[in-house]
Amino acid sequence: MRNRTKLVLIASVAGFAALPRPAAAYVRTTTSTGIPIAWKAPCVKIEFSLGDPPPELKAAGYLDAATQAGAAWSNASLDGVDRCTNVIFTVESFSSVAGPVGMDYHNRLIFRQNSWCRDPPPTDPNEPDCYDPSALAITTVFQLRNTGEILDTDLEFNATDYTWSDYVGHPDQFGYLTQDFQGALTHEFGHVIGLDHTCVSPGTSSDRWPVDNNGNLVPACSSGNLPATITGATMYVSVASPSAEVELRSLSPDDVQGACDIYPFTSNFVCVAPTKAQASSGCSYAAQPGRGAIVWVLAFLVLATIRRRR
Numbered sequence: 001m002r003n004r005t006k007l008v009l010i011a012s013v014a015g016f017a018a019l020p021r022p023a024a025a026y027v028r029t030t031t032s033t034g035i036p037i038a039w040k041a042p043c044v045k046i047e048f049s050l051g052d053p054p055p056e057l058k059a060a061g062y063l064d065a066a067t068q069a070g071a072a073w074s075n076a077s078l079d080g081v082d083r084c085t086n087v088i089f090t091v092e093s094f095s096s097v098a099g100p101v102g103m104d105y106h107n108r109l110i111f112r113q114n115s116w117c118r119d120p121p122p123t124d125p126n127e128p129d130c131y132d133p134s135a136l137a138i139t140t141v142f143q144l145r146n147t148g149e150i151l152d153t154d155l156e157f158n159a160t161d162y163t164w165s166d167y168v169g170h171p172d173q174f175g176y177l178t179q180d181f182q183g184a185l186t187h188e189f190g191h192v193i194g195l196d197h198t199c200v201s202p203g204t205s206s207d208r209w210p211v212d213n214n215g216n217l218v219p220a221c222s223s224g225n226l227p228a229t230i231t232g233a234t235m236y237v238s239v240a241s242p243s244a245e246v247e248l249r250s251l252s253p254d255d256v257q258g259a260c261d262i263y264p265f266t267s268n269f270v271c272v273a274p275t276k277a278q279a280s281s282g283c284s285y286a287a288q289p290g291r292g293a294i295v296w297v298l299a300f301l302v303l304a305t306i307r308r309r310r
C-alpha cells in the first residue's frame with residue numbers, strides 16, 4: 001500500500017537562505033515522521049548491470065567510475081584523519097542488462113536505455129508510469145518506517161534521454177545531453193547512505209520542512225545568495241557547467257562531515273545484514289538547459305513523493 005504525502009510549503013523559510021550557516025552543515029533524509037534514515041552497518045554492495053552500457057564508455061570505464069564514486073565516500077577524511085567513516089562501497093558488475101526496482105536486499109545500479117519508466121509499474125493509479133524525462137537519475141531507498149534503518153537501495157540512470165560519459169577523460173564528448181557519470185553517481189551515493197540535498201527543491205514532498213544537522217531550517221534552492229557551503233557540496237541540487245559537474249566527484253567538508261557523523265569510523269566495525277522492509281523514499285535529479293547553449297544547469301530534484309510500503 002502506498003500513500004502520497006503532500007508537500008507543505010512554508011513560504012517564510014526562503015528568507016533563511018541568506019543567513020550565515022554554521023560550518024559542517026549537512027541534511028539527512030528522514031522518514032515521514034522525521035526519523036533520519038541510515039544503514040545499521042554501512043557496507044553497501046552495488047550490483048552494477050553492465051550487460052548493455054551506454055556506448056560512450058566501455059563497461060570497464062563505467063565500472064571504474066562507479067568504484068571511484070564509492071571510494072569518495074569510503075575514504076572521507078576529516079581533521080587530518082585518513083578515514084573518518086565506516087562507509088564501505090563495493091561495486092560488482094553483472095552481465096544482466098536491467099532489473100526491477102524493489103525491496104530485495106540487492107542494491108542495483110541500472111541504465112534505463114529503452115524507456116525511462118518504472119519497473120515494475122506503479123500499483124498506485126495516481127503515480128505516473130514513467131519518470132520525468134528531465135530527471136537524469138533516481139535513487140530509491142527502502143528503509144524501516146519505525147527506525148529509519150536503510151535496507152535496500154536501487155539507482156536508475158536515465159540513458160533514454162541522455163548519454164553518460166567521463167568528462168575528465170573525454171571532454172570532447174560533452175554537450176547538454178551528455179552527463180558526467182562519476183560526478184552524478186557520487187551525488188546519488190550520498191542519497192544511498194541517507195543524505196539529502198543541501199537545499200530544498202520546489203516539489204519536495206514532506207510532512208515537515210527539513211532541518212540540517214545543526215537544527216537550522218534548510219534553505220529553499222530558489223533562494224538567492226546561497227552560501228558556498230551549500231552550493232559547493234556534492235549534495236547540492238545543481239551545477240552550472242560540465243566542469244562543475246565533475247566537482248561533484250570530490251566531497252565538500254560538509255559532505256564529509258555527514259558521512260563521518262552518521263557512520264563514524266571504528267576499528268572493530270563488522271558488517272551486519274539488514275532485516276526486513278516497510279517503507280521507501282525516492283530521490284531524483286534532473287538536468288535543465290540554461291539560457292544559451294553553453295550554460296549548463298543540473299537540477300537535482302527530490303522525487304515528488306515519499307512512498308511507504310507495508
Ligand SMILES: [Zn+2]
Pocket residue numbers: 187188191197283284285300301302
Ligand atoms: Zn539528489
